Amino acid sequence: MNQSPTSTTVEHQRLSENESRQKNWKRWGPYLSERQWGTVREDYSAGGDAWDDFTHDQSRSRAYRWGEDGLLGFSDRQCRLCFALALWNGNDSILKERLYGLTGPQGNHGEDVKEVYYYLDSTPTHSYCKASYRYPHAAYPYELLQTQNAQRTLDEGEYELHHTGVFDDDRFFDVQAEYAKAGPDDIMVRITITNHGPEAHPIWVLPTLWFRNTWVWGCRHEGCSLKPRIEKVDGNAVRTQHEFLQPFRCEFGDHPDGDQVPLLFTENETNQEFLFGEENFTPYVKDAFHRYVIDGQTDAVQPRHHGTKVAGMYAMTIPAGQSKQFTVRLYDPAVAGADSVSVPETFDRRVDEANAFYDAVLPGGLGDDERSVCRQAYAGLLWSKQFYHYIVNDWLKGDRDVAVPPAQRLSGRNSRWRHLYARDILSMPDKWEYPWFAAWDLAFHMIPMARIDPEFAKRQLTVMLREWYMHPNGQIPAYEYYFDDVNPPVHAWACLRVYQETVRQGCPDRAFLATSFQRLLMNFTWWVNQVDDNGDNVFAGGFLGLDNIGVFDRSKGLPHGTQLEQADGTAWMAFYCGTMLSISLELARDDDSYAELASKFLDHFIRIIDAINTIDGDGLWDEEDQFYYDSLHVDGRQVALKVRSLVGLIPLIAVQIIDQGLVEQLPVFKDKLDWFLKYRHHLAKNIHWASEGCSGESMMLSIASKERLQAVVDVMMKETEFLSDFGIRSLSRCHAQRPFELELRGETHRVAYVPGESDSWMFGGNSNWRGPVWLPVNYLLIEALRRYHQFYGDQIQIDAPDGSGTKMNLCQAADEINRRLTRLVLRPDDGAVRPSMAGNVPSGENPLWNDTLLFYEYFHGDTGQGLGASHQTGWTSLVATCLERAAMASQP
Structure with missing residues (x-):
């Protein structure tokens, strides 16, 4: 039986404590990106070539400006202090500190991570988290992956890591990282390395703690003027010093073989000499651990045991089929009783509590495999949270004497979004391939998120509507490569569904729904003003998130002198209208002023329905094929683009049912509806009424008639x-x-069924x-x-x-x-x-x-x-x- 977030599981109690600000349980989490290099944020090039301006090869030696990345990592919510793993199998040419993959130009199907890693478990407060990385015994085949994919055409599949043979005979390690919180500022890490191969093999594991570099850029928004410090205090322990973060103690646990655990120190600063032939600020730089472990450069690390980056080095050989394990603990030593907490007992309790939480959340009818899939799906959703930092105005101007971009960037990518100030934990589509928020992705993320953490879901949806994200004109930013792109308008739908989930869980949040609605009104107005060029309620919204589904590249404009009427663009707007109608009716239960807005959306919804079905005759409906198609106006004629795609199915989603009983409770709305029915006969035909045999008394608004x-x-x-x-x-x-083909001004445009890539x-x-x-x-x-x-x-x-x-x-x-x-x-x-x-x-x-x-x-x-x-x-x-x-x- 499902239970609400007020259930009595310990994890539900943590969620409640976090929400009431009794305890800051979400302060630490898996907030590190899987890839900070190759992002727009780190791009300071003249041409906006993010992939080449900050490459994977540079990432081990060059300090990031706007974030951090790491392997199976954790950080505080402002990404000031970070923890992740580094690995070496004795054969690789580089220390494995982050995930590798092909850039967009290198892959035969665009960017593509070339690693095997899994998100295995997580609670919403990250009181328990588990993930693993699959590390081959053999040298990592960087060059082979590049050359093989470069030789493949678009008609061929991607050449993946397992195609290289490095996993043959199970010759790999599974490196598993588990995190358990004994308290909000007490994080325990259990690292288990299993050798699945037929022979013993060595591995070096370097759990690494470091401060994000905020001190060389002159960051006004960081509020940090003093360089932080990590220093050895006793045994295998270090302590941290930071201007705005309390001191922490990090204890690197005993070596599983009883060997000594050397502590390596350096600074999280760029190796200017190696990358650019310029003088370094310090002899101890970001790539010191790589040079120490792989190149044997013992003078690469700071001999006085202090810096802004530290790692414990666990060198071991693991026999075939066996595992070795050790722990690391990061905690605030000022918390009473912190030094008496048992690490093994804490892990046992947190695992049991995670199981109890999901037993309460998941329905009882699930089988074992189904439960496992759900747990891993929720784990991936929770692990895909990321500290996202991008202050567009500062990025456009750059950092004097450190990273000054070319002048043309002031009028280039995202220059219309100078107000955007992102410094939040956000839900990412994929922390390697898409390590930046995408507005319509995020809306879908929050549907399952609301099942396990409705408060986080509400905040994620709300932040996209705040003035430091939403454009003053009402547009919601799409994604960092081009905030101006137009995603399908699903935000209102997600807000309504999350609200309905809070109702189901017994804690309805009408304030959230009302606040979201007020902001969504601005976004809806932007859509009407910007996307309906002719004012005829038929929309041509450009990209709309479906990439290559159309005959033309809809984000780049159309051939000169043509105009496209989009079945999906129009349907998305009807869907938006219908959702706003439903929200306003829900809010009108307590406030009559929303009934006035409900009548506005009723009118608009019906006009869009009428337009898509009747404009220029049958509208975008093709009577012969019995299907909805886009329509192209070219050279004085109208051409139906007869591609059977989601474009013609999207009109089905624009459907809203209004209970007649609710209408009777809202006299303001009922009066408007009665007036509409009396004086707008030609439009009222688009309202469907429940007939005999239908359940309940209701009216339905939909693009598609019954037939x-x-x-x-x-x-x-x-x-x-x-x-x-x-x-x-x-x-x-x-x-x-039967591929669709269109001859237009001497050029053939073709759409064929391509079921794969x-x-x-x-x-x-x-x-x-x-x-x-x-x-x-x-x-x-x-x-x-x-x-x-x-x-x-x-x-x-x-x-x-x-x-x-x-x-x-x-x-x-x-x-x-x-x-x-x-x-x-x-x-x-x-x-x-x-x-x-x-x-x-x-x-x-x-x-x-x-x-x-x-x-x-x-x-x-x-x-x-x-x-x-x-x-x-x-x-x-x-x-x-x-x-x-x-x-x-x-x-x-």
Whole structure:
């Protein structure tokens, strides 16, 4: 049975203590990025070439300006003091301090992390966390990965780490890091290294503690004028000094073999001499541990045992099939009784408490494998929090005498966003491939997040609407590569769903909903003013997040003299309208002023519905094909872009049901509705009323009429079109035999079914919406089908799959899509590899590879193989919600 956050588990109590500010349980967490190099923040180039301005090769020797990265790391919420692991297997050419991957230009499908690591567990307060890194015995094949991927074409798959053979015969270590908090400022780390290979092999493990460099830049916003310090105090212990962080003691535990543990010290400062041929500020620089361990340069480290970076060096040989373990503890020694806390007992308690928390959260109908998937999905979601620091005005101007960008940057990338001041813990899509917030990704992240930590979910959604993020004109920033891009407007929907989750959990937060609504009004106005150029309620919003789904690259504009009317752009706005209508009606229960706004959104919603269905005749509906298409106006004629894609399915999500009983309780809204029905006859036809056989007394607003809904869903649920074994494809399979082609002014534009990775460089080639399955849009479609069923009941029946003779109502169709999505991650009954992992691991039947999961960005439309970013647990964690929904539906 599910319990609310007021449940009596210890972790729920921590959440409550943190929220009431009794104890700062979230001060420390897995907030380090997996990649700080190659980001816009660290780019000070003339041409905005982030990948080349700060490279992976430089990262070990060059201090970061705006953040830090590390391997399986932890930090405080302002990323002042950081902890992570460094490793060496005796063969690598560099010390493994961070994850390696190909840059966008190097990969044959864009940027791509080339490492194997897993997020295994976490509680919302990070009182317990667990993750692991898979480290080969052999030298890491950096050059081979680069050359092989460079030789591959877009028609070939990516050349991955396991293709190189470094994992053959299980010749690798699993390096596992567990974190347990004895208190808000008492972090214990348990590091376990397991040798899975057939022979003993050496490994050097360097747990590293360091301060983010804030002292050489003159950072006004850091408020730190004094250089911090870490110094040895006794045995294997050090203490920290920082102007605005209390002193901490870090104890490096005993060596598992009883050997001495040397402490290495240096400064977190750039090796200017090595990188740029300039004089160093200090002889002890950021890459000192690399040079000490691998090159044997004993004079690279500070002999007086102080600096801003320290590591304990654990050199050991691990026999075949065995493990070795040691601990590190970072704590505030001023806390009473801190020196009497037992590390093993603390870990045992935190593991038990984590289990109890998820026992309370997850529904009882889940099987063991399903529970494991959910735990790992939530772990990935929680581990993907990151300290995100980007003050655009300071970045544009640069740092005098240290990192001065070229003058042209003042009018270049993100120069319209000088107000943006980001210094927060934010939910990332993927901390290596997308180590920056993406607004519409974040909205989807908060749906599963609200199940386990509604307060964090509310704050994440709210911060995007604050004046130091949202543009003064009302636009929500998209992502750091180009804040001006236009993502689908799903923020209001996420706010409403998170609010509804707080209601379900027995702690409704109407203040959150009202505050969000006021800010969303500004964003809605921006959409209306900026995206509806003709004022005809048909929208052309440009990019809209679906990358290469269109005939044209929608972020770069259209051929001269043409105009595009977007079925999905218009549907997204109807969806936005309907959501704002629902929010305003909910708030009107307590405040009549919201009823006035509800009538505004009612009017706007109906006008968009009318426009998409009637403009220029049948609008964007094609009567012959019984489907919605984009329309191109060119040379005085209108051309339907007959591509069967999500563009034509998105109109289904614009559906809202309004209970007549609620209308009767809101006289202000009822009066407006009655007036509308009386004087707007031509528009009132778009309001559907519950008829005999439907459940309850209600009215429904939707783009698709009953007949058009039936037609589109019939197409969507055909396996020869959209329905795959693993959910709804982003492009119909019919385009495998019949690609769409458009001849326009001597140029041929073509869209064909591509179920896997992209076959074009549109949007960098690193994602593909021309055939694969994407969780977020599937989730919205499932929601919509359930709402339609709520209104129509069993009046609409479909064959699913087509030709099976099995009739389904729309709720059953939603359940079928939901079930197929869960197939992606569940172990098949025959014990074979999970579909999402097939082709992504050396041996799917080996428990070492089949029991741990990666949550990919999207999935092959025919096989279900995971593609794109491998740790996009953000929106792919929605699969946990799908599993929970299926389990609850199966219960009596």
